[in-house]
Amino acid sequence: MGGGFYISKFVGVVGIVFGAGAVATVIALAVVYSQEVAKNEAVSPTNGGSTVKPPVTTPGGSTVVPQVTTPVIPTTAPSNEAWDKYRLPDTLKPEHYNLTLWPRLTVNAQGLYIFTGKSYVVFQCVKETDLILIHSNKLNYTKWGDDHLAKLSALGSTPVPTIKKSWLQPTTQFLVLELNGKLAVGESYQLDTVFVGELADDLGGFYRSVYLEEGEEKVVATTQMQPTDARKAFPCFDEPAMKAIFHITLLHPPTTVKCCIMILNKTSSYCPTSFDETKKMSTYLLAFIVSDYDYINSTSDNVLIRIYARKKAIADGQGEYALNKTGPILKFFEKYYNATYPLPKSDQIALPDFNAGAMENWGLITYRETALLYDPNMSSNSNKERIATIIAHELAHMWFGNLVTLRWWNDLWLNEGFASYVEYLGANEAEPDWNIKDLIVLGDVHRVFAVDALASSHPLSSKEEDIQKPEQISELFDAISYSKVRSSIFSTYLNTFAYDNTVYTDLWDHLQMAVNSTGTSLPTGQTVHSIMNRWVLQMGFPVVTINTATGMINQQHFLLDPATAGSVPPSDFSYVWIVPIRWMKTGLLQKQTWLEDKTVTGESWILANLNVSGYYRVNYDNANWERLLNVLSSHHESIPVINRAQLVDDAFNLARAKYINTTLALRTTKYLRREREYMPWESALDNLDFFYLMFDRSEVYGDMQAYLKYQVEPLFKHFENITRNWTDVPNGHTDQYNQVNAIRVACSTGMEECQTLTKGWYSQWMKDSAKNPIHPNLRTTVYCSAIAAGGAAEWEFGWTQFKAATIAIEADKLRFALACTKQPWLLNKYLEYTLDATKIRKQDATSTIVYIASNVVGQSLAWDFMRDRWSYIFTQYGGGSFSFSNLINGVTKRFSTEFELKQLKQFQADNSEVGFGSGTLAVSQSIERTTANIKWVAENKKSVQECKNSKP
Template sequence: MPLKFGTSKAIAIAFGVLTVSSIGGMFTMIILFKAQTQNITMTPPPTLPPTTMAPPPDMRLPKSLVPQKYEIVLGNGSNPNITTPNQTMIFTGNSTVHFQCAQKTMSIFLNSRYLNVSSPVVLNENTKRNIKVSGMKHRDDESDFLELELMDPLETGGNYSLFLSFHGEVSDNLEALYLSRYTDDLNTLSLSIPCMLRFIAATNLQPTDARKVFPCFDEPDMKAVFKLTIIHRRETRALGNAAPYGKNKFLYDEWQYTIFRATPKMSTYLFAFAVVDDSFKSITSPSSDTDRNCVHFFVISLDQLALPDLYPAAMENWGLITYQEGFLLYQEGVSSLLHKEDIATVIAHELAHQWFGNEVTMKWWNDLWLNEGIATYLSYIAVDSVEPTFNIKEISIMNDLHDAFREDALASSHPLSPASKEINTTDHILGMFDSISYSKGAIVLRMLANHVGEVVFNKGLQMYLKAFQYGNVEKDDLLKYIQMAATQNRGNKAVRNTDDIAGFMNPWTTQSGYPVITINTTNGQVYQKQFLFNNSANSSHWLKKQTNKKNTRFFTKNGEWILANINCIGYYRVNYNPENWERLLAQLQKNRHSIPLLNRGQLIDDAFNLARAKLVNVTLALNSTLFLTKETEFLPWESAVRNLEYFILMFDRSEVYGPMQTYLREQVRELYNVFKNDTDDDRVPQNDHSLQYTQLLAIKLACSNGLPECVEMAKQKYAAWMERNNTNSIHPNLRSEIYCQAVAAGEKEEWEFAWDMYQTSSNTSEKEQLRRALSCTKKIWLLSRYLDYTLDPEKIRLMDVASTIYYIAQNSAGQALAWNFIRANWDYVSQGDGAMLIAGVTSRFSTEFELEELMRFQNYDLGGASRAVSLAIEQTQVNIQWVKENKDDVLRWFEQKTSSVRQKEY
């Protein structure tokens, strides 16, 4: 799972089904039934005599039973199929799970949620005798335990099976087994032919939703083989994990059934299927060079499916990767060239999961980074290998580094590998899907690869995969095999620093946070402590346990400067004595190229964040942006803009904002002019994605800070599109910012034109750009209307609700509206990424009143977003203190830097 076309949706989805080989072209099937409201209603689980079983500790299933194989049958051919929405939707089935008894027991524990389970039959497969079930109940707590008490014990070493019948309701959220809708507008060039509303049934089971589809041992280390039999209508077909046995068999009239081969041994969360009608077509090769190259890089065969509705951006189900349409499908001439990078990165991430996550899986969710961190790191390598012109490694590394730094600088952060007992409930598990597991995991692995060398690192990964194929691991297992590879390659000159890999890595995996290394170049002293925005928090553990620096000495002479952490290999920040900072900043203005590109960006980021932690003066951070008037590379500009956005969030409701805008407008003027001719002529730099990013950043920064020629350019290009209606000459790379800036500068007409284009566009990339642009208006009543639209899935798809509200909250005119809106509609809007919602809507909070409101909000039933609220509370406390201490200095600095500009204006 990642942390993110055609003339119709039917064509788009069909081209998303990528049958790369005969194995990848095999499908599993499922049927869904529409239950007439008057005939079938959902009932609660059966009430049976209470049991005397004590619950397992820590909300975890006991290890007394080891599942080996599931035989699942879905559908019975007696109920009508789903044909129209707004009906009670029921799926039916039965399952037989075969298991071995590892410890004598009188009870069976499984996981089940929202299922009506009945007819239990326990069979001793050694003696072929049934074992009577004396009691069955569903525990009404976060464990989701389905408990069966037996009359006779299950004996150690014995082989048994459990048969259960069940039925459940198809989800109206994007979870478990859910329904997705799309419009088939094929052959509708004539307005007299109506579009047809079609449906797709799909699954999304990570992390704990398999239990909503069938009763199971729903923990990642309880792997098993899955065999599926499906009864379904003749006009339907499906995609899934494994291959069918020959052709489908017909029952009668419109019904058929399909029996599917066994899957590999895998975790329940990777079980997947999707039901489509016969209008879906598969293709036998990737639909783009990028996709094909990524598949070939990983040497893998599977199906890839683009869905109209899915949250998150993609899911790595074994043999059937599912994607939001916009993260798989690319249309030349319509999609942004830069969007191709997003697609390539997501595809590479999911392909990497076929080994790291699917074939070798973490034992428990506390080690999620062994899935997500490794897949994120390998996506850098894969995309850079197949598309070197993207120059993606540096940008991806810096994005992940800064995402991790930001979250890990709060005392409420968590280690990469917290104790397993701390992660028990589904809400705890969902909280692990964050920047720590993904971004910090990737950056720490990059540091490890540099520490031991690529030769050792790659060999260690290969040995790790071979040793644990179809098994489960903990973080020590990975480090063990990296160490073994190092030991075997000690004679290789590329191998280094390999005496104690576990000792090197444990501080980075078992502790939260990261250090700031302080270097005094005048007396040679080097020391460290944990970096925290809240410097009153306890940060002693990094000082005690991290690598000993006492023997390191840095001295300067004759005014020379020193730069540490070259190319940002280490996961830490660096601070210097004021004299060295002054020399570094002077060097940036004199000859910036003498400092590596990654470090130019990181010096800015370190300066601003050290200022936020009160380790340097805020004016030093602001001075680090002075050299940018001559800079054209993306990374330093991106670093500056991202950090200055914090200043904007803190001060755009105060008198600081005016002089700050003036400063930014003048700083970006020369950069904007570098690209002005290309921008005016709807051109972008060719074969240089970094410069394409810089061009887009220049437009955003110039227009949002009122550079007249930029605002006029955006208005004119948008107006020309409005006049020509569907004839859009704006380059796809530039549309996102030009749409946004034109809508921001416009009135009702500009907004409603964007809304009309959003509703009628069939291209996912274009729709995404328009959806963001609609949030840019400064008209409060239009933003309020847009928020209301998010409650209507016919206007804004559920998977897009959270990001739409996030966009609105980033607009100073919409932040308060968004905050009130999510509190009033939390149950609905939080079905997507509730954590992202909280982070976005609270990002401006910097007053005591806002803090009090946020703390009251903590009493809501927040589910998986509860940790995000704790982070937001801590961040708000930091913001309040920072604004109080720095506002006057920041105002004074911007006024001094812009005084000459004001004089020229007069």
């Protein structure tokens, strides 16, 4: 039995202290990043193509376009520890960058889009050295007069050493300069470079996004620097701790719109355009864009707010919702953080091609169009929620992440975890009627539990030395870093480390200060450090078992497959946590006292982790489980809605981990015929989805369909009645979600009335494509149902509408639904489309493959497709892309046979040289998951069939 259990006192500081033991929210689509591999070698450091110098503005103001010069072909460098390592040495510290970039928005004679640049960086020597390392990736340099790749100058009186040798080190992505002498400590130096790169369509660094407007193809030159792609745009000290001030000038066609992280300080009718110098900041937060966009603007407390988008999108009012919500959310965070917004403006821009959901560039936040633009005639309730939460998430970063920044990527959770929690608070401020904070449980707790219960999970904070390569950094952008945190931020912490970098222990120090100042009591002998380190430095979470017969309480590291316990790495804390417990007894909240008296015995039912305020699962003795099941079947409303969802989720996962039997877990769903709330239904459907994945290719499938059809029928009738035969929209935010669930499940389980309804709506639209009769809330599920029930005509109509869609949110609904067809030949054609960027944008390719794999008919097709083309996909879509993790997990999640496990291991072996980039961990997790699935199916198939055949 583990010690350290207690009742939460609901004091604000206590909530903060135990925050990392509870769970925040996550944007599944937020912060996924691309480490691209260019298709074209024409401007790579090793090719022999021409190099174009950037234009130079003369003192008189005229612009001169330099001539083509001979490219630099790097020499073969000898091995050396310094430049063969991935981390920068601690010898130099950047102070100031001056950068001029000229993106070409039309192709050159070689058929390439390129950009040229001229840059200098001023840095200080902090340790004596005769070596300069600065990051550079896929840039080609023009030689200076001394035949080297850069020019070095001294800004003080100390003589500057000459450059002995210079070369590019592609593996570790460095421009290397060996010197004939040593730089002097405390002296400042200037490094000048002239370079060219490809403005590729790879979604990383300085890249291009292409779209059609009124039949004309237009090009946007835009950026995505996080985590390690600023070095693709210009040579820089590309680590988060290397903060500096940036002065940026963009050269551009006179008709384009220019935006950067800071405001203009000089403009003209012709290029160049210069911007105010930035605050002291990290390279990954830099952004600059040249586009043919319009914008709308407003002012909130002297902060200029602008929403940029395609001209038609702005003209159609699609930016109004974001503009209206940004000001209130900024005000909320200023109050919440007790710190003023540090910049004079907040620009937000919607991009047609963007691999992440959004990116928190300081002062110029970039978004996918679906994450920023809202059209009431096309956007669903869930689309609006996503926009509100993503805006809140990115604005939260303006303080926590941008003003105060992690020192190294091993503490990524320090940025993303807090933003993922407070995004719900910001969205709640923007839309107080939604009661959105409750959805943290579904969007966050349950999601991260699924990953963190694997032996291949990882702690929140890794050791710095374990995270070195760009692909290792990209792997950290997962559910653990985003979801396994819940806390609050003190103004003392933000003020102390403003414009600086921190590690997680700095936050614990400031939390301890808050505890001391308020007199809040902690468990005996514990401090903020000792409590929080258990949640940060060891992976996983506990299951707390309460025995109401004996009063005993214990905790154990929860593993979805107990057989993997031997492969779990050792922990300094022995996988024991300090766990906050809040509980109720027979519907009454118990007095909040320390749980050391173990007053949990008796004949009444006990429910722990009230409102899911803690990051753990709860198990009970059989007698208490039976009492809880009786409550659900007789008067389920006496258990809070959130805990009804929790009971279902805990039971199903405890069954998978063999703490309870599967029959007990399935019995938690039998009361659903009386349930009308969204959260319990969503929890049940999420967990039953695993059963469908395991059995939708077996004889058990029919029994499952009949059971779920029986359970959902009353819910379908309920919404039919309250919407007056589907003509009205439910009032409540989550009621609108549950209406979608009712239609989706009723149709997918074969309810004839539902299928007639959806096919009728879709057929009506096919007859008059200008008049879509389907409400935006219902379109995804109706499109999917109708296409699944139809044939080639329905699919081709959906494809035509997808290609014609001018609003990204509508296109996304259709893109998902096209994967629902049951025709293998159509799914194969759709898979081929994913590798044609003129049909499916690169940003959407991997998610489209996963959609197809989610279809039982398409699963084997998608797996064969991914295996056969892995080398091409990996090369074209970037080894550092976070979407590879989603791709591998998504295509293999149904695997549950020995043959599939053998194929998966063979896939891992066959592609060991190609690699998996940010999907490396996902391959291991898929093997672990498949092994567990095989055992689970063998052990549970019979009991599932027996339970499904019984009536409640």
